[in-house]
Amino acid sequence: MKYWPWMLMLVSSNLMAAEHQVSGVVDIRVSHTDSITSYVDGGLGKFRFNPNGQLSLVQAGLSYHLDWENPFSAHVVANAYWDGVRDNIGFTEAYFKYKGLPWDNGLRLSGRFGLLYPSISLENIATAWSSPYTLTYSGINSWIGEEVRHVGGQLSIEQLGKFSGSPHDFKLTAEMFQSNDTTGAMLSWHGWTNSSRQTLLQEKLPLSELPSLNAGSLTEQARASDPFLELDNNIGYHLKTQWRMQGQGRVELGYYDNDGDTRVVKEGQYTWLTRFTHLGAKWRLPYRIELITQYLKGDTLMRAPSGINIVDNDYDSGFILLSRKWQKHRLSLRFEEFSVTDNDLTPDDDNSEHGNAATLSYGYQWHKGWFLQAEYNRIDSTRPARTAQGYDKRLIEQQWQLASRYYF
Template sequence: MKYWVWILSLYSSVGFAAEQSFSGIIDVRASYTDGITSYVDGGLGKFRYNPDGQLSLAQAGVSYDIDWDNPLSAHVVANAYWDGVEDNIGITEAYFKYKGLPWNNGLRLSGKLGVMYPEISMENIATAWSSPYTLTYSGINSWLGEEVRHIGAQLSLDYLGKFHDSRHDFTLSAEFFQNNDTTGAMLAWHGWTNSSRQTLWQEKLPLSELPSLDGGSLSSQAKESDPFLELDDRIGYHVKTQWRMQGLGRLEVGYYDNDADTRVVKQGQYAWLTQFVHMGTKWRLPYNMEVIAQYMKGDTLMQSPYGMNIVDNGFYSAFILLSHRWQKHRLSARFEDFSVTDDDLTFDDDNSEEGQAMTLSYSYQFSKGWFMQAEYNRIDSERAARVEQGYAKDLVEQQWQLASRYYF
């Protein structure tokens, strides 16, 4: 992070006035998990934490922003974790942003360039990509945080309704990117999760000890997946359209395709062709209520260098979240449904799963920036691969958390 900040500060000092700012989050938690070994630790557990209780630094995130006296700005985020599973510190986002002035017809161009998330999440809108609603992200946003990030360039065109006395705004955006060729590997081999951990840019992710990966048909796969690797020099894309009604909410639809060449493998890292459509809506309701709903459906393919299908999975996840805020209180409830469909013929690698998840979360604001939050998570899932590790195919996992979160 110091390297990025030094470059941006130097740039601001050689001819451009700039406003610099820091913000952050410190999230300390006591948790108890009733489940199996966490996916973060190479298991098939659906939660971030291993079984039993622990005290952890769930997130220490710092965001550095610099805004020049022109349409350019920059954004760098670093996160640190001390959770007894994978303690680490590093960059999670770093990009330049351009936001032009609107033209007389209400159109405006904007763009981004750097390390970034695709603009999909409607939950993770707070500092350092945290969520103000729940401690644990939905399955969709947990997967985005784990392995759906890249180096890319985004261009957006906004139509601003206020120039025409309208409350309706529209946005069309296109994003082109690299460094995401292994996206889909973790979703295939451990399935959907409910997490609160973002993979750091330099991290690699451990794979579970499945028969296919441990001496079986996929033994040439590296024991860790590098989620932000470029293997085939091809460019993926993400397109999205959004309609907003000022003061009320929005609706958006997008399509993501990493355009990976599935016959490329280097040092045990395979390129996965991952494509999905996503839809989402977020609305303010009467009595200080909010509703968020997101849906994702797609597929991911891994092949041998000779073009034979090895892993061919369809996947789906959807959730609805209701949140009510009053005075210093917020109560949120989220309900999810998810599945992975195994469509290949690899006999020792069954990635199929289905399940439902529920989250109940309550937070209280003690003072500016300081929140106490309690949360209960429950996942009821069916995954055949767990049997190979001595666990039940159908398993209920539960988690209780109490957090002190400070935003600065």
């Protein structure tokens, strides 16, 4: 699985003549964070950066697109980070894509196969899975970027209304996948976050110094989670339906289940059973205001080999984002709430939390492809597990960022 991007590029380069396209993003930021040690660094801070100020290469993303003279294309995305927390470079996506021409009745088939994100995010629509709205992703899409990715296949069938004179389009998408058996571990042990970092294919994610993981009831758990691991050979699935009104927006509803067999443990990596339902909408409001809202609710389970529930959590998160773009300016405002409910009886592993977050972001297009953006983030959350590290269970975290982002 780790060699999938290289295999895709090798196959692509030896096929028929095709059109090549390279695009990318370079995101450099000055930031100041009023928080505790970042979750990226094994802490319980909910932002990407460690406390105090720093200058960072937040994202150097490169997207390679190969388009053949038929409905097939290939896509490879790599990202690099130099943020002083966990500097690294690697692949984040690599897949083949099929997009057929519509039939006379308005039906169209499309699909993808490879290392890919599930079709969930309504924010991360720009190059290399960046967001044009805010510098920091919502909690839902921060989690997807961290540990909700897989190797699999996706098939969509779409009914285009214009063929019958209707403004309504309908789309049904089905995905089957593997290589995501630890999904749920990071959400359980550090909770919801607001980040702008995507986990690279070769990365393992450090776990925080919690009583259960440090000589406690979970000492058999590896000290880092591998989010792209296949342990049980089960096939998960994701189903989504979408209604789109031309010129106005769309509404989506989906269900995700990784079908994890929680009896399987290998080299300290446990199989998690993670399921959730997600609902989203993207709509054009009066005064040229764009509305984006998403809600996700689910559960995740990890068991000991004996069958006892060790981690059993329910979780949910939702946000509303309002954005207005005029001339060279964009102003975005996002509010969100989140929670994790701990249902198990493991005494030294309290994963419960609840909180809310707010983001205010202003962007200005300086030149073609070059954007300057300023952003303020605030998270108010209560997480009892922080007391084991000497912090108050309730914490208000704030972050200020100034970014120069160049798209090419």
